[in-house]
Every structure is written in C-alpha cells, then in structure tokens.
Amino acid sequence: MEYFRPIAMTDAARPAGAFVLAGGWCWFDRVEVLSRAARGRLIPASKVPPAVLHRLTAPRPAFAGLTLDRPRLMGILNVTPDSFSDGGRFLAPEAAQAQAEAMAGGAEIIDVGGESTRPGALEVPQDAEIARTVPVIRALRAGGLTMPISIDTRKSGVAAAALEAGATIVNDVSAFDFDPLLGPLVARTGVPVVLMHAQGVPASMQDDPRYDDVLLDVYDALAQRLARAEALGIGRDRIVLDPGIGFGKTLAHNLALLRGLSLFHALGCPLLLGTSRKRFIGSIGRAEAPETRAPGSIATALAGVAQGVQITRVHDVAETRQALRLWQSLNTDHLEGEA
Incomplete structure (x- = not known):
C-alpha cells in the first residue's frame, strides 16, 4: 500500500499548477509517496491518484459552524483535580466560567473535560465526571456563552448529559474504542465529533509504546476508526481527526508524527492537533513545569x-x-482573526 503526504507550503511564490491543500491556506505541488516496503520518494502532485488528490484538495466543510479556511483554536478547560497542567484550578463553576470568558477572546471552541487523561491517570467514575462537567457547561450557557463547547469524554453517559446541558461537540480520545455506546449516541444526535488516536489507556499508555512505523500505523488506525464511524452513519462532514500526540507515544514517535502531519489530510477530514504543555515539550525545551511550556507549545x-x-x-x-x-x-494574504 502507498501513502501520499503533500509537501505543504505557504510561500507567496506559488508555482502555476499548484494545488490548494484541503481548501485552506497551504498549497502543494509535490507529494512524498510512502510505503512500508521502500524509502519515500517525491512525485509531482499532478501524478497522485485522482481519488487521493480529491481528498487532499477538497475544502473541508464547516465544523460546528466554524469555517475551516483559517486556523482555529480550541481552548482547554479542565475541571479536574489532577490534570497534569492545571488540575484543580477550575473545578468550581465560577472559576471555570471566568476562565472560559478569558479564553473566548482568542479561542473559537471551549473544550470541557472532567477526566484527566495524563499518563498514569486512572478512570474516573461516570457520575463523578458528570458532576464536574455538567454544572460548568450549564453555567457557561447561562452566562451567555454562545460559542461551540466540546465535551472531552470517552463515556456515552457523560456525553449525553453534557449535550443536554449545552455542549455541541464530542471530543473522544479513544475514538469510540472505550465505550461502544458513544458512537451510536453521536450518530443519533447528529453532533460533530473529534476522533483521536491513542495506543492503550491513560493508566498504562506510556509504559512501552511500540509501532512498526508510527506515522503509517497511526494513519491506518485513524482510517479504521473513520470507517467505523461512517458505518454508524456519522458523515465525514461531522468528523475531525487527531493523531493523539503523547497518547501512547514516545518523544521520537511524537516528533515523527509532527514532521509528517500533512499525511493525515489524505484521510479527507479536518485535523486537530493537541501538543499543549505536553511532556516532550518540556524534555526538548528544558521546561520541567508544565505552565512554563507555552513557548514550546506555540512552536509546535x-x-x-x-x-x-x-x-x-x-x-x-x-x-x-x-x-x-x-x-x-507573514504567510497568508489576510490577518488572522479577520472575518
């Protein structure tokens, strides 16, 4: 099997015949052809199989009402006592609402999570997760927040309660692997969903993660999860894919995925990247405390x-x-944040 990774560019000196990547701000005129049997090779983009080229170039539909012709930010709102970076700071609905309002000036989505998925974290009972997240989501909506809110959960019961409280997106780090009822719930309610790749569960995922080829293995796994979601009746126009940086990956795995991210556009869905304050940033950037890792997080x-x-x-x-x-x-013809 061959895989096709577009060489994404933003330079103003764009050659004639270059293609727009996913209807966004990057262009490409070359593609790296990858396989498990041979070294990668470059070919002109015009030589890519038509079906693959269509997936690489087709504009992505709006996600939760947000057009994807420009970069979008999802702000993290952890209402947990033990998240690796900010555990306990926003447990109270009042503190969470203040943080959400502060983030709303720069983010387009607020992602509310009530279960830490840091390496080594244990599963939180569903009732406890609901008790942490639902009052916060209700308070945000009661306070007048109208922007999309995602519920960061692996559990169908938590997702159902959060959606009833006003959440509009499901963000599942297990891509429906953890709870077999979550996929049918997303299909039934018609909400958009983020499907993330993870190897193992948080409690043990960093014990000894192994891949034959991390970039291609994660691609294949996401392709399988995408097909499963479509079989449930969830259209690609409602799905965002996330390679799951730090979820069952070593530092070397994370870097390989970051270097090859453009490959995942060949799946034909929008992409989400979550590297913020993660351990590998601290290791490379020599920033031990998570709250000091903003510069490295921004770089990634x-x-x-x-x-x-x-x-x-x-x-x-x-x-x-x-x-x-x-x-x-510097890289496009309009300023970030313009209408």
Whole structure:
C-alpha cells in the first residue's frame, strides 16, 4: 500500500499548477509517496491518484459552524483535580466560567473535560465526571456563552448529559474504542465529533509504546476508526481527526508524527492537533513545569498550522492567538482573526 503526504507550503511564490491543500491556506505541488516496503520518494502532485488528490484538495466543510479556511483554536478547560497542567484550578463553576470568558477572546471552541487523561491517570467514575462537567457547561450557557463547547469524554453517559446541558461537540480520545455506546449516541444526535488516536489507556499508555512505523500505523488506525464511524452513519462532514500526540507515544514517535502531519489530510477530514504543555515539550525545551511550556507549545502549534492543521487545542489561548496573528500576516494574504 502507498501513502501520499503533500509537501505543504505557504510561500507567496506559488508555482502555476499548484494545488490548494484541503481548501485552506497551504498549497502543494509535490507529494512524498510512502510505503512500508521502500524509502519515500517525491512525485509531482499532478501524478497522485485522482481519488487521493480529491481528498487532499477538497475544502473541508464547516465544523460546528466554524469555517475551516483559517486556523482555529480550541481552548482547554479542565475541571479536574489532577490534570497534569492545571488540575484543580477550575473545578468550581465560577472559576471555570471566568476562565472560559478569558479564553473566548482568542479561542473559537471551549473544550470541557472532567477526566484527566495524563499518563498514569486512572478512570474516573461516570457520575463523578458528570458532576464536574455538567454544572460548568450549564453555567457557561447561562452566562451567555454562545460559542461551540466540546465535551472531552470517552463515556456515552457523560456525553449525553453534557449535550443536554449545552455542549455541541464530542471530543473522544479513544475514538469510540472505550465505550461502544458513544458512537451510536453521536450518530443519533447528529453532533460533530473529534476522533483521536491513542495506543492503550491513560493508566498504562506510556509504559512501552511500540509501532512498526508510527506515522503509517497511526494513519491506518485513524482510517479504521473513520470507517467505523461512517458505518454508524456519522458523515465525514461531522468528523475531525487527531493523531493523539503523547497518547501512547514516545518523544521520537511524537516528533515523527509532527514532521509528517500533512499525511493525515489524505484521510479527507479536518485535523486537530493537541501538543499543549505536553511532556516532550518540556524534555526538548528544558521546561520541567508544565505552565512554563507555552513557548514550546506555540512552536509546535505553528508547525501544525504550517502543514494545514485546521484546529489546535491549547491551554495558552491569548499567547497562541498572538503568535497565529503574526504567522498568518507573514504567510497568508489576510490577518488572522479577520472575518
């Protein structure tokens, strides 16, 4: 089997005949052909099989009402006592609402999570997860927040309660592997969903993660999960895919995925990247405390945007938005944040 990774570019000197990547801000005129049996080779984009080229170039439909012709930010709102970066800070609905309002100036989606998925974290009972997230979502809606809210959960009961409270997106780090009832719930309710790749569960995923070829293995796994979601009746126009940086991956695995991110556009769905404050950033950037990893987090966010990633999940919303405004003013013909 061959895989096709577009060489994403943003340079203003765009050659005639170059293709727009996923209807966004990047273009490409070359593609790296990858396989498990041979070294990669470059070919002209015009030589890519038509079905693959269509998936690489087709504009992505709006997600939760947001057009994806420009980078979008998802702000992280952890209402947990034990998240690796900000556990306990936003447990109270009042604190969570204040944080959401602060992020709303730069983010387009607020992602509310009540179960830590840091390496080594144990499963949280469903009732406890509901008790953490639902009051916060209700308070955000009662306070006048109208932007999309995603519920970061693996559990159908939590998702159902959150959607009833006002959430509009499901973000499942297990891509429907953990709870077999979550996929049918998403199909039945018609809400958009983020499907993320993870090897193992948080409690043990970093014990000894192994891949034959991490980039191709994660691609194949996401393709399988995408097909399963479609079989449930969930259209690609409602699905965003996430390669799951840090979820059952070593530092070397994470870097390989980041270098090859543009490959995942060949799946034909929008992409989400979540690297914010993760351990590998601290290891490379020599920043032991998670809250000191904003510069490294921004560096990886911009690396993703440079490969056409449509949604970036971050803790440091204002700082990342500032960086995006500068990046986009240098690399595209309009300023980030313009209508």
